[in-house]
Amino acid sequence: xxxxxxxxxxxxxxxxxxxxxxxxxxxxxxxxxxxxxxxxxxxxxxxxxxxxxxxxxxxxx
Numbered sequence: 001x002x003x004x005x006x007x008x009x010x011x012x013x014x015x016x017x018x019x020x021x022x023x024x025x026x027x028x029x030x031x032x033x034x035x036x037x038x039x040x041x042x043x044x045x046x047x048x049x050x051x052x053x054x055x056x057x058x059x060x061x
Contacts, residue, residue: 007035 003021010016011031018024024034 008032009035 003019003024006018006024008016008018008024008027009032010027015035016027016032018027
């Protein structure tokens with residue numbers, strides 16, 4: 001089974017990309033934490049808007 005690279009966060013806040021399971025375990029013993037996955041953006045539904053009405057200029061009398 002292949003190891004998928006993972007992001008980890010150091011105790012001082014720096015982040016790094018871990019390339020092996022051995023490296024991940026060594027960093028965990030040094031206080032690193034596995035980074036939380038970034039939330040996916042929420043897709044908003046398209047809002048239908050009425051077409052602009054043709055406005056005729058008015059003349060003042």
